[in-house]
Amino acid sequence: MKDLVDGAMARAMEFQADGGSGEFYRRLAEGRFQSTRCLCCGRTAFPPRPFCPGCGAGEVEWADLPRRGRLHAFTQQGRALRFLRPEVLGLVELEGVGLVLSRIDAPFEALSLGQELEVAFLPVGGGVVLHQFRPV
Amino acid sequence: MALAGGAMSALTKLRALDSFELVRCVVEEALRDAGIPRGEVRSLAVTPPGLAGHSTAMFVSRLAAYLGLPLRSLACLENGGTSGALALRWAMHEVRSGRCPVAVAAGADQRLDTRAEPGETVEAFIDRNVHTTVAVYGPYDGPYGLGAPIPYYAMSAQRYMAETGATPTDLAWAAVRLREHAQGHERAMFRGRTLTVEEVLASEMVCPPLHLADCSQFVSGAAAVVVVAPEVARALNRPPVWLRGLGEYHHPSSFSAGAVDLASFPSVREAAREAYADAGVGPRDLDVAEVYGVFSSTELILCEDLGLFPRGRSGAAFREGRASRGGEVVVDPSGGRLSLGHPACATPLLETLEVLLQLQGRAGARQVPGARLGLVHAEHGMLNGSMVSIWERDA
Numbered sequence: 001m002k003d004l005v006d007g008a009m010a011r012a013m014e015f016q017a018d019g020g021s022g023e024f025y026r027r028l029a030e031g032r033f034q035s036t037r038c039l040c041c042g043r044t045a046f047p048p049r050p051f052c053p054g055c056g057a058g059e060v061e062w063a064d065l066p067r068r069g070r071l072h073a074f075t076q077q078g079r080a081l082r083f084l085r086p087e088v089l090g091l092v093e094l095e096g097v098g099l100v101l102s103r104i105d106a107p108f109e110a111l112s113l114g115q116e117l118e119v120a121f122l123p124v125g126g127g128v129v130l131h132q133f134r135p136v
Numbered sequence: 137m138a139l140a141g142g143a144m145s146a147l148t149k150l151r152a153l154d155s156f157e158l159v160r161c162v163v164e165e166a167l168r169d170a171g172i173p174r175g176e177v178r179s180l181a182v183t184p185p186g187l188a189g190h191s192t193a194m195f196v197s198r199l200a201a202y203l204g205l206p207l208r209s210l211a212c213l214e215n216g217g218t219s220g221a222l223a224l225r226w227a228m229h230e231v232r233s234g235r236c237p238v239a240v241a242a243g244a245d246q247r248l249d250t251r252a253e254p255g256e257t258v259e260a261f262i263d264r265n266v267h268t269t270v271a272v273y274g275p276y277d278g279p280y281g282l283g284a285p286i287p288y289y290a291m292s293a294q295r296y297m298a299e300t301g302a303t304p305t306d307l308a309w310a311a312v313r314l315r316e317h318a319q320g321h322e323r324a325m326f327r328g329r330t331l332t333v334e335e336v337l338a339s340e341m342v343c344p345p346l347h348l349a350d351c352s353q354f355v356s357g358a359a360a361v362v363v364v365a366p367e368v369a370r371a372l373n374r375p376p377v378w379l380r381g382l383g384e385y386h387h388p389s390s391f392s393a394g395a396v397d398l399a400s401f402p403s404v405r406e407a408a409r410e411a412y413a414d415a416g417v418g419p420r421d422l423d424v425a426e427v428y429g430v431f432s433s434t435e436l437i438l439c440e441d442l443g444l445f446p447r448g449r450s451g452a453a454f455r456e457g458r459a460s461r462g463g464e465v466v467v468d469p470s471g472g473r474l475s476l477g478h479p480a481c482a483t484p485l486l487e488t489l490e491v492l493l494q495l496q497g498r499a500g501a502r503q504v505p506g507a508r509l510g511l512v513h514a515e516h517g518m519l520n521g522s523m524v525s526i527w528e529r530d531a
Contacts (some may be wrong), residue, residue, distance in 0.1 A: 008263045009279055012270035021275035047276050047393055072293035073398060075343040077283070089280060089287050091392055091477065101277045101392050113298055130279055 006125030013128065020048030023062070029129040033067065035097070036060040046097050068136065069094040071115040076108045088098050092117055092133050103132040110135070137231045138369035138376035139527065140238075141170025142361035142489040147325050147477035150207040151246045151356045155185035155195070156202045158244050158358045163203070166360040171372055172238055179209035179239035181226040182496030183219035183481035186246045187272070209236050212277035216516030217428055218482035219243060220359070221523040227363040237365040241442065244358035245479035277391060286431075288353065288391050290343035292398040293433030299399045299448075301443065302436065304345055306451020308336035310432040311474050313347050313454045318471025320502030322498045325353055325477035336432075352473035359485035361492065377495045380509070380528045381415025383407040386521035404441035411511070411524035412443075419443035422526075423507040424466045424494045428475045428515045438513060439467060442524075444471045469494060484514035484523070495529040 013025065020036060024047070027034050038052035039045045039059040046065065051058050074090035088104040088111070104111065105120060117133035124130055143165035145158055153161070159182060167174050180200060184192040197214035209230045215301040220243030227239035243363075252261040270278035282288075291482035296302055315331035318324035336349040369376035389395045396402065414420055419442060427442065429435030436450035444465055445453045453459050459467040470476045470490040473483065491510035493499040499507075508529055515522045 004259055004262045005266060008259075008266035009270070011263070013275045013279060014269045015267065016270045016275050016278065020276060023303050024276075047274075053388065053394075073294050075287045075290035075294065075346075077281075077343050087281065088435075089291075091291055091398075097394055099395055101280065103280055103470070114296075130277065 003125065006128070009124070010126030010128050018047070019050045024048050025128065028063065028121065028131060029127070031121060033065050034062045035065050035129055037063040038131055044097050046094070046100055065097060065119075066094045067119050069100070069117055069133070071104070071111060071113060072099055073113070074104055074108070074111050090133065103130065105132045105134045137227055137366065137490045138364055138378050139488070140172060140362045140364045140369060140372055140376060141168075142166045142359065142485070142492050143169050144323060144359040144482075144486055144489055145357045147323060147355045147357040147479060149247065149355055155244055155246055156199055158246070158356075159199060159242050159321070160203055162244075162358045162360040163240055163242050164243075166240060166362050167348065170362040170364070171374070172362060172364070172368075174205065176238045177205060177240055178207060178236035179227055179230040180205065180207055181209075181211045181213060181230075181241050182241070183223050183245075185241040185244045185481070187214075187216065187219075187480055204285070209239070215411075215521065216521050217430075217480050218484060218514045218516040218521060220480045220486075221512070221514035221525070223483050224361065224363070224488060224525075225523070226487065231363050231365050233470055234365075237368050239363045240360055241363065241485060242360035243482035243485045244359065245356060245481040247354055247356045247491045253419050257472065264434040273391065273447050274393070276393060284531040285391065285518060286343045286346065289431045289434060290346045291392075292437070292518065293350075293431065296399040296433055296437055302448055302451050304337060305333060306436065306455070307345070307350055307432040308333040309451055309454040310435040311336050311431070313457075313460055314435070314472040316469055317469050317502060318475035320469070320500065321471050321476060322412040323434070324471040324475055325355055326471065326475040338422050344431065345393070346431060352430045352478040355477040355479050357477065357482055357486075359477035359482045361485055361488050374496055375530045377492050377527050377529050379525065380417070381411040381413070381526035383409065383411030383414060384522070389517070389520045391518045391520065395518065395520065398518075400437060401441055401522070403515065403519055403522035404438060404513065407513075407522040407524040408442045411494065411526050415526040416491060417509060417526065420464070421511050422465045424469060424491060424504050425513070426468055426470060426472070426490050428473065428483060429468070430478060434519070435468070435472065435474070441511060442511070459513045461504060462530040469499065469502045484512065487514070488525070491527055495527060
């Protein structure tokens with residue numbers, strides 16, 4: 001069952017890829033948590049894009065995202081399609097970048113707003129690696 | 137231009153009719169309600185019959201053929217939860233252009249059947265559901281297994297409570313008041329089923345802090361309204377309801393991606409500001425409002441972003457009856473998304489229909505006495521984009 005979901009997810013992510021997601025996940029699988037930074041105005045965008053959504057410039061470079069962020073909000077879903085068991089989801093605020101949805105690798109009860117978190121890697125099968133965050 | 141009439145279908149958990157019949161029935165009934173023969177319709181704008189599931193490519197082309205209506209304007213419009221409002225916007229454009237004195241906007245939503253279909257293999261079933269999830273929530277959020285947008289709104293509720301001091305009881309009061317309103321609506325999903333604050337707080341915790349009773353129920357159903365030019369409106373038997381103002385704003389974000397605030401939404405504030413200015417009125421002038429509050433927390437935030445109640449005070453306003461009959465403004469007299477039922481693509485047209493009935497004095501047991509000015513709000517994403525319209529009956 002899990003293999004079927006993993007395979008379907010990998011195919012769906014490829015089918016629904018945008019101009020940045022393919023490269024984002026390739027880098028994540030290599031242990032690099034990165035997004036695109038505008039060579040013109042310096043803005044780091046998340047999600048990544050092959051252009052700057054702020055100033056419209058066409059030249060960007062891949063750059064490291066902050067490895068630490070603050071927990072802006074979090075919740076828990078009981079029957080996640082992906083993980084088939086209770087999962088904590090959160091929005092992590094990365095300074096200078098904005099909010100990033102991720103899995104939070106900690107019990108719901110142990111978390112509080114504003115808490116400092118650090119990124120970790122989450123291999124999920126099908127050759128896909130996701131990011132997740134853990135309390136520091 | 138004016139609204140001349142409208143209709144809604146029964147709201148059902150599962151699909152009760154095929155999509156063509158569902159739309160045909162509400163279109164025919166809306167025209168009967170307006171007193172306009174079907175042969176006078178020049179423009180038809182619809183939504184897709186649902187936001188997820190099977191392909192609906194060419195839906196409106198086949199629908200028009202099914203209806204047997206020759207038309208000068210035909211469109212299917214989709215932008216998430218605003219789809220119904222967008223169909224209405226298209227109908228209004230076509231009336232305003234002068235080409236189409238009578239235009240119909242219809243929206244329908246058929247609840248996605250998440251069960252395996254007859255003969256469907258496990259592989260195909262998983263593939264279909266995973267693809268739908270990633271298609272709706274994208275390649276960044278989709279892989280985390282969101283089966284519905286509830287986690288986003290739960291996190292919005294958490295931020296709203298943390299920033300304003302609102303409590304779970306405040307959220308519960310929104311749900312309870314909407315349930316009371318729904319008792320006056322003969323087609324509400326939750327008619328005949330009362331709800332207390334204690335019951336809301338004791339209902340299953342779906343995504344903390346949202347309980348099951350804080351969430352709307354996604355249902356199948358349809359609604360349609362008839363938009364007409366002024367000369368058509370004045371010739372009809374009923375008092376027309378005139379468009380007074382429009383506002384629309386789409387923040388460049390989608391669900392949480394790019395969002396700047398979860399506890400107050402730029403799209404709502406900006407769309408409302410434009411609509412109020414366009415109409416030359418303020419929130420205090422409104423008698424009735426139908427808002428796209430799909431969760432109790434969203435209902436409270438929307439009331440504040442629309443300027444109906446001060447920041448963090450909507451829960452108290454609901455508790456004190458200030459958003460119900462006898463209060464300053466009646467918010468969601470229909471029962472709203474939580475207790476009327478929420479067929480997403482049709483919802484903005486259900487809201488418009490309710491404001492139409494209220495302003496024409498035809499809302500029966502839930503009539504807001506003397507209602508003259510009404511507002512309709514719709515949103516897509518997690519409030520990333522909003523559309524607001526303001527309507528007024530003849531003085």
